[in-house]
Amino acid sequence: MIEKKQVEHVAELAKLSFSDAELDHFTSQLDEIMKMVDQLDEVDTTGVEPTTHVGDLVNVFRKDEAKPGTPRKELMENVPEEQDGLIKVPAIIDEGEDE
Amino acid sequence: MNYLNESLTSLHDKLVNHELTSKDLIQGTLANIHAQDGDIKAFLRTDDERALEKAAQVDKDGINPQDVLSGLPVAIKDNIVTKGLITTAASKILDNFKPIYDATVVQKLNDAKMITIGKTNLDEFAMGSSTETSAYQMTSNPWDHTKVPGGSSGGSAAAVAAGFVPAALGTDTGGSIRQPAAFNGIVGMKPTYGRVSRWGAIAFASSLDQIGTLTRGVYDNALLLNAISGLDTKDSTSSGNPVPDFTANLNGDIKGMKIAMPKEYLQEGVQPEVKAAILKAADTLRSLGATIDEVSLPHTQYAVPTYYIIASSEASSNLQRYDGIRYGYRAKDVKTLEDVYVKSRSEGFGDEVKRRIMLGTFSLSAGYYDAYFKKAAQVRTLIKQDFDDILKDHDLIMGPTTPTPAFGIGEKVSDPVTMYMNDILTISANLAGNPSASIPAGFVDGLPIGMQLIGKPFAENTIYRAGFAFEQATDFHKQTPNMEGDAAK
Secondary structure, three states: OOOHHHHHHHHHHHHOOOOOHHHHHHHHHHHHHHHHOOOOOOOOOOOOOOOOOOOOOOOOOOOOOOOOOOOOOHOOOOOOOOOOOOEEEOOOHHHHHHO | OOOOOOOOOHHHHHHHHHHOOOOHHHHHHHHHHHHHHHHHEEEEEHHHHHHHHHHHHHHHHHOOOOOOOOOEEEEEOEEOOOOOOOOOOOOOOOOOOOOOOOOOHHHHHHOOOOEEEEEEEOOHHHHHOOOOOOOOOOOOOEEEEEEEOOOOHHHHHHHHOOOOEEEEEEOOOOOOOHHHHHHOOOEEEEEOOOOOOOOOEOOOOOOOOOOEEOOOOHHHHHHHHHEEEEEEEEOOOOOOOOOOOOOOOOOOOOOOOOOEEEEOOOOOOOOOHHHHHHHHHHHHHOOOEEEEEEEOOOHHHHHHHHHHHHHHHHHHHHHHOOOOOOOOOOOOOOHHHHHHHHHHHHOOOOHHHHHHHHHHHHHHOOOOOOHHHHHHHHHHHHHHHHHHHHHHHHEEEEOOOOOOOOOOOOOOOOHHHHHHHOOOOHHHHHHHOOOOEEEEEEEEEEEEEEEEEEOOOHHHHHHHHHHEEEHHOOOOOOOOOOOOOOOOO
């Protein structure tokens, strides 16, 4: 059984905020989804290796060569707020100092 | 002009024989979309000016008979980035996002001189099975406008089925190419994990995502997959496995082919009429010389919960990048950096995306990791072993692509678990990484259904051979929607 408090904690980890009504809604939906997931308890996985990828994964190396990067102008094209060619964000340290 | 009775090859022949110019083709394509797509809403946007410029250039350079895709139109799912053309993944959080590079698959189609017509609708970040979670519009099934087109590549599938384009690209994380292909009566291929570069595909679940092809027929599908496959240094999970010509040996001969039919794929939950159509398809394949054995994939019923843990966990990690700083939506009137993150994400993501981020974050969080993520990853191993065992002495696995034909718009969207169960037949191929396609296999209540063929890793050609032979022996792929959106014709 998933509790509202857990959902609140997970929302914080996920950097999402919900209204109280939304929290209730998500709590009941996540609970229902986790009930479906609990079916997995029926499967005996003793000694089974987990699979996290299915490719023929090997280390891929490339030469460490200097190459021209993407021009700054292009990189800045999708930036929501900028000033003097820099990305602008609100004050990072301490709420007392902004504005 | 529409492509209900055309193929990539028939159009190529017309270009080579000067019956048409690429410009005629692209002008006609755009005119048809502008006239008809108001009813379907398959496209989020078209790229008229550049498409016409490219067509003019192709005409000027002349069509080389070897360049089979040259000058032909293609649609791209809107979670595949296109340089200079807005790409949103159907999310508000990427409203106005203009990529500064092309995905490798788009680059490859450009190199083949194919012409991108526009970007197609999808479930937000490809999370959904009906295209209803798009933040922008609801796409209708061309066969019946009250039904969903499936998802998440619903826009691409509807665009091909409606005859707007002869071919489209989609992505498939749990069935997102095959299920809409089945619902729209077309061919959809999810290639082997690693067959096609994912560079430029907006990541949902990186160990499951694959880009693939949607077309009206099998031959066209193979032709398009030829163009996008192969190793890419920009995607270190792409495979160096040699790429054969997928159109080779499409001759209708499947004598001696060994096909497995899992009993779990025909169990309750699969609509009886769908089951009947698939059993009939098995008879057809048998009459063509294949043998069909009933087999068991004992972990099938666990595929859906396994998938939702793994896919959501990977999604919660992948979607951390949407923070409102460097690109995408940024909330207004925020005072602190933390607020930029939290408000931008809370206002920018839709409900289904939030639900999956929450589920994934929960599964990965301290105290729950072993019980959920690790457990699912272990069951994934068993699901993969099921496939490996059966494919040791069979060439293909067959079954229905979906338990039912297309369901109604609004019917399942408010009930996540019911919606998730719809993917039960397609998810395993993603968990195991095997190639898998949906081939038109009949009609139930006037709506198309699909036969799913699953092959050994990197054996897409076997799927195409069987699919082509089946297509030659049937006429399901020749049926077209009447575009009035009334399936009862």
